[in-house]
Amino acid sequence: TFDVTFSTAGHDVPPTLYGLMFEDINQSGDGGLYAELIQNRAFQTVTPGTSAALTAWAALGSAKISVVKSSSPVSSALPNALSFAVASGTTSTVGFTNSGYFGIPVTAGWTYTGSFYYRTPSPPATKVSGSFTADLRSTGGTVFTSATVPFTTSSTWQQATFTFTASSTQTSVENLFALSVGGSTVSGLTIEFTLISLFPPTFNGRENGFRMDLSETLLDMKPAFFRFPGGNNLEGETAADRWAWENTVGDLVDRPGRVGDWGYINTDGLGLYEYLQWIEDMGMEPIMAVYAGYSLNGASVASSGMQTYITEAINQINFVIGDASTNAQAAIRASMGHADPFTLNYIEIGNEDFFSPTTYADYRWADLYNALHAEFPQLHYIATSATSGNVPTLSPTPTYWDLHIYSNPNFFINGAFNFDILSRNGLQFFQGEYATTTENSGAALTYPFIDGSIAEAAYMAGFDRNSDIVFAASYAPLLNHVSSTQWTPDLITFSPNTVIRSTSYYVQQLYSLYKGDFYLQSTTNTASSPVQWSITRDTSAGQYFLKVINTATSANTVVFTLPFTPSHTTGTGTILTAPSGTQNTPTSPNAAVPSTFSFTAGKTITYNAPGLSLSVLVVTE
Numbered sequence: 278t279f280d281v282t283f284s285t286a287g288h289d290v291p292p293t294l295y296g297l298m299f300e301d302i303n304q305s306g307d308g309g310l311y312a313e314l315i316q317n318r319a320f321q322t323v324t325p326g327t328s329a330a331l332t333a334w335a336a337l338g339s340a341k342i343s344v345v346k347s348s349s350p351v352s353s354a355l356p357n358a359l360s361f362a363v364a365s366g367t368t369s370t371v372g373f374t375n376s377g378y379f380g381i382p383v384t385a386g387w388t389y390t391g392s393f394y395y396r397t398p399s400p401p402a403t404k405v406s407g408s409f410t411a412d413l414r415s416t417g418g419t420v421f422t423s424a425t426v427p428f429t430t431s432s433t434w435q436q437a438t439f440t441f442t443a444s445s446t447q448t449s450v451e452n453l454f455a456l457s458v459g460g461s462t463v464s465g466l467t468i469e470f471t472l473i474s475l476f477p478p479t480f481n482g483r484e485n486g487f488r489m490d491l492s493e494t495l496l497d498m499k500p501a502f503f504r505f506p507g508g509n510n511l512e513g514e515t516a517a518d519r520w521a522w523e524n525t526v527g528d529l530v531d532r533p534g535r536v537g538d539w540g541y542i543n544t545d546g547l548g549l550y551e552y553l554q555w556i557e558d559m560g561m562e563p564i565m566a567v568y569a570g571y572s573l574n575g576a577s578v579a580s581s582g583m584q585t586y587i588t589e590a591i592n593q594i595n596f597v598i599g600d601a602s603t604n605a606q607a608a609i610r611a612s613m614g615h616a617d618p619f620t621l622n623y624i625e626i627g628n629e630d631f632f633s634p635t636t637y638a639d640y641r642w643a644d645l646y647n648a649l650h651a652e653f654p655q656l657h658y659i660a661t662s663a664t665s666g667n668v669p670t671l672s673p674t675p676t677y678w679d680l681h682i683y684s685n686p687n688f689f690i691n692g693a694f695n696f697d698i699l700s701r702n703g704l705q706f707f708q709g710e711y712a713t714t715t716e717n718s719g720a721a722l723t724y725p726f727i728d729g730s731i732a733e734a735a736y737m738a739g740f741d742r743n744s745d746i747v748f749a750a751s752y753a754p755l756l757n758h759v760s761s762t763q764w765t766p767d768l769i770t771f772s773p774n775t776v777i778r779s780t781s782y783y784v785q786q787l788y789s790l791y792k793g794d795f796y797l798q799s800t801t802n803t804a805s806s807p808v809q810w811s812i813t814r815d816t817s818a819g820q821y822f823l824k825v826i827n828t829a830t831s832a833n834t835v836v837f838t839l840p841f842t843p844s845h846t847t848g849t850g851t852i853l854t855a856p857s858g859t860q861n862t863p864t865s866p867n868a869a870v871p872s873t874f875s876f877t878a879g880k881t882i883t884y885n886a887p888g889l890s891l892s893v894l895v896v897t898e
């Protein structure tokens with residue numbers, strides 16, 4: 278039995294304590310949160326004439342399709358186009374299809390919004406008018422919904438738009454988007470297409486917005502912040518490939534896209550504006566990274582070359598918070614629909630610069646910090662060159678540090694007091710990435726498992742307890758498309774029409790929902806103890822959140838002695854527990870889900886915590 282007494286002494290819990298780390302990994306942006314359903318919609322960064330250039334596209338009927346460098350591109354950012362050639366004398370239906378990001382969801386009641394650019398490089402002497410049919414169909418050819426899209430041949434680019442509404446829900450996502458036309462209408466013609474786009478309804482109905490079910494899943498965590506755009510995906514393989522904010526704003530037709538750092542193309546349709554608008558809609562605040570001159574090939578920008586990136590970072594921040602009436606970058610923000618500045622308090626300078634400690638310490642940190650702090654003194658700047666609370670020497674001395682740790686359950690159980698032992702010297706820590714990534718044996722994990730998730734919960738009791746110096750924490754990676762994975766485990770796995778909440782998702786959710794605003798000191802415990810606890814309070818609600826973590830496989834009893842006698846003698850608790858090894862997977866999505874229970878609340882509360890469990894007992898004064 279663990280006897281826990283708690284006092285009314287303690288400290289504030291920062292409102293930023295629990296949030297989300299995001300980067301476009303595992304198709305979590307393109308093909309995930311970003312709601313565009315068409316993969317390879319604008320043939321960005323592909324090599325014309327190659328089969329890879331046609332990823333996700335296929336011809337319908339006898340038409341010939343290929344990706345070409347257009348002789349008159351729709352924009353300088355999008356030089357490529359789909360060339361659709363129809364032989365003279367064709368009479369049958371011709372067209373082309375797109376298979377989406379490993380499938381396309383068909384959901385009853387959804388009105389889909391589509392558009393595409395088209396032109397006829399060599400228009401016939403007399404204009405030809407006709408109509409395309411845009412539709413959603415099964416791979417077997419069953420059409421679920423369609424729209425007629427009139428066109429007239431033109432040597433200049435035209436943009437067509439259409440909508441259609443699905444009347445059925447298909448459990449299979451093996452569906453295609455198709456554009457087709459009667460062969461006799463277009464026989465002998467070659468028509469170019471690009472930026473072929475299809476959106477479902479989006480979160481908050483935003484144009485060019487976010488997928489609803491994934492947004493709702495994240496909203497259910499009440500996350501306080503959103504770290505973006507990376508992570509590795511900020512850095513580029515080279516400086517030229519970095520995430521450069523300016524290429525991600527403005528009209529979609531002006532966004533070139535880039536080769537992302539996880540093996541696939543980033544359309545950058547999910548750009549800086551879309552991130553910020555969604556973060557605002559979700560009630561979060563950004564922790565925004567700026568490129569800091571280190572890329573994944575291991576090279577650092579030379580000191581003499583830093584000004585370009587300093588200017589870029591200043592412009593990036595001005596896009597977010599500048600005055601649209603005086604600042605050019607802020608004016609772009611206003612032109613996209615957000616005249617007022619977005620909320621911004623935290624800037625992260627780089628990512629994992631412990632891979633490049635010399636250049637970060639010698640000049641990259643100071644160059645950026647000094648310039649940005651001078652320009653935006655009200656913002657907090659986070660350094661990235663430490664992996665633990667024992668930080669290296671940087672000048673100017675950072676106040677905020679981002680720490681990353683991926684390890685096994687034992688690390689998180691034995692490390693539960695890693696922050697207790699740190700001296701309080703003004704430093705503030707962001708545990709920006711952490712997860713149980715292997716079993717204690719070293720065996721890799723495809724999905725989180727209960728043993729690792731409860732170990733994370735033990736470590737997180739340390740975040741609550743040390744939230745006087747831990748201002749933010751987020752599990753990573755956040756999202757994983759079940760059909761395109763570069764990193765496991767992840768907090769949430771999804772397909773085009775399903776979302777799986779892992780055991781670690783529920784741990785993150787419970788800590789975030791029951792964060793409270795004040796941490797109450799209690800009986801001191803030790804690292805490696807099988808039981809950890811944390812007591813926080815929602816002061817305005819007069820509610821106390823007694824978190825109990827039992828990392829042992831056998832039950833353990835905790836007896837709480839409160840500093841008061843609650844008037845409400847029945848409390849409600851929530852528990853996540855499951856047998857060792859349990860995972861939520863596509864075949865068993867709800868193997869372990871939280872359940873609620875009631876308990877008797879009094880000056881003392883005896884709670885028998887099952888093995889491998891996180892419980893939150895809510896006591897009302």
Ligand SMILES: O=S(=O)(O)O[C@H]1C[C@H](O)[C@@H](O)[C@@H]1CO
Nearest residue numbers: 508509510628629710753754
């Ligand atoms: O290979 S790693 O450096 O471990 O990659 C990790 C750390 C990096 O910030 C993030 O992008 C990635 C997975 O979350």
